[in-house]
Amino acid sequence: MRKKFRGERITLQQIEITDAGAEGKAIARHEGKVIFITNAVPGDIADVLVTRSKKSFMEGKATFFHHLSDKRAIPFCEHFGLCGGCKWQHLQYPHQLFYKQKQVVDNFERIGKVAMPEIRTIIASDNETEYRNKLEYTFSDYRWLTDEDMQSPDRAEMNMNALGFHIAQHFDRVLDLNHCYLQAEPSNLIRNSVKAFCIEHGFTFYNPRHHTGFLRNLIIRNTTLGETMAIMIFGEEHAENQAALLNHILRIYPTLTSLMFVVNTKLNDTIADLDIQCFHGQSYITERLGSLEFRIGPVSFFQTNSRQAMRMYDLVKEFAAITPTDTVWDLYTGTGTIANYVARDAKKVIGIEYVPSSVDDARINSSLNEITNTEFIAGDMAKILTADFIAAYGKPDVIITDPPRNGMHPDVVAQMMAAAPKRIVYVSCNPATQARDLAMLCESYTITAVQPLDMFPHTHHVENIVLLEKS
Numbered sequence: 001m002r003k004k005f006r007g008e009r010i011t012l013q014q015i016e017i018t019d020a021g022a023e024g025k026a027i028a029r030h031e032g033k034v035i036f037i038t039n040a041v042p043g044d045i046a047d048v049l050v051t052r053s054k055k056s057f058m059e060g061k062a063t064f065f066h067h068l069s070d071k072r073a074i075p076f077c078e079h080f081g082l083c084g085g086c087k088w089q090h091l092q093y094p095h096q097l098f099y100k101q102k103q104v105v106d107n108f109e110r111i112g113k114v115a116m117p118e119i120r121t122i123i124a125s126d127n128e129t130e131y132r133n134k135l136e137y138t139f140s141d142y143r144w145l146t147d148e149d150m151q152s153p154d155r156a157e158m159n160m161n162a163l164g165f166h167i168a169q170h171f172d173r174v175l176d177l178n179h180c181y182l183q184a185e186p187s188n189l190i191r192n193s194v195k196a197f198c199i200e201h202g203f204t205f206y207n208p209r210h211h212t213g214f215l216r217n218l219i220i221r222n223t224t225l226g227e228t229m230a231i232m233i234f235g236e237e238h239a240e241n242q243a244a245l246l247n248h249i250l251r252i253y254p255t256l257t258s259l260m261f262v263v264n265t266k267l268n269d270t271i272a273d274l275d276i277q278c279f280h281g282q283s284y285i286t287e288r289l290g291s292l293e294f295r296i297g298p299v300s301f302f303q304t305n306s307r308q309a310m311r312m313y314d315l316v317k318e319f320a321a322i323t324p325t326d327t328v329w330d331l332y333t334g335t336g337t338i339a340n341y342v343a344r345d346a347k348k349v350i351g352i353e354y355v356p357s358s359v360d361d362a363r364i365n366s367s368l369n370e371i372t373n374t375e376f377i378a379g380d381m382a383k384i385l386t387a388d389f390i391a392a393y394g395k396p397d398v399i400i401t402d403p404p405r406n407g408m409h410p411d412v413v414a415q416m417m418a419a420a421p422k423r424i425v426y427v428s429c430n431p432a433t434q435a436r437d438l439a440m441l442c443e444s445y446t447i448t449a450v451q452p453l454d455m456f457p458h459t460h461h462v463e464n465i466v467l468l469e470k471s
Contacts, residue, residue, distance in 0.1 A: 043069025
């Protein structure tokens, strides 16, 4: 590559795309450097505009295609390319599954460097669209302008209000959505009707730079039982306007199971610490997994793809091989979904979770399903799992752990090994941090099964379940 002058951007000619990698970007190589490329799929041959160049890698964007890969698909969403929700729409679903499984293998080999059996074939999602049971939309008075908007002669008179998703790397810009394929109706109906009503009545949309505006967020949750919850988050207190909008939502969708609202004047978007009010119906919706029912409140954690979650929990139960005499620890239990799902096979299940409100939900879910052999504890996992905890509750026969994306604290891993269960079932949404943690666990355990699972079609994300047995 010729010398690059300050401020000049180089375009690399006829680069062959060979792989797919982190954050949904395609991968190529040029003169010993890895290039991470947007807007391309493996098998493409394209000219690449280099947007960033470091010693060992470059980043770029495909600007002209000399050859289009036979792995390509025609994106079905009008917002593809701007919205970051479904970055792999242009890659056929069977090939998405291939690269997700490859991601697991690559992370285990490069980061974990542990011995393992042959990885099982990834389990596809039956639903490639409308699979999410929760979406959070953002109001903004500073909507993202598309190329078409920028070229419009009426640009100066455009309404800049938006209700949709944040543009990647632009905290203050929101893509105004027309139709989103991630969630079933009435999601689009409610969002578009709310936006039209608010514009018509002159309600102010949120400005994240100045932290002003009446309308802040809209959350919609649903279940496979046909129940729907809508949560309006207001940025300012205005009782008359709040009632007008909430009543409008009920007029357009009167069969809502739950309509909630909250006023959030904080600088962050978290509402778990606020007083969320029920305007209509129940303060929860209900989901069923197998023979169990789970109540989902406005801030409850629940696996986002309900149908695929059922498969995942069945696999966890299979891997755990729990017997009636077993004590089970369920770490990062959330609302106790896994804990309650396996409880009837065990002597006792102890769930540990950082968020107190989630622990409250877990207890409710046990009561709802008449499960009496669970106990849930709230607190920081790294501080709770001590020798005193083991002395008080006894050693577990099985540990199930489903940590957040950043994986487990080293102290948690150390205490798991000190507890010395027969089996550990490790569920992860991030194979990279999972591989890191497995490298520590494999000092005392052997990996005997690995099962990837696709929870999020058209994204690069992959769920992975690993069974470890005491060496």
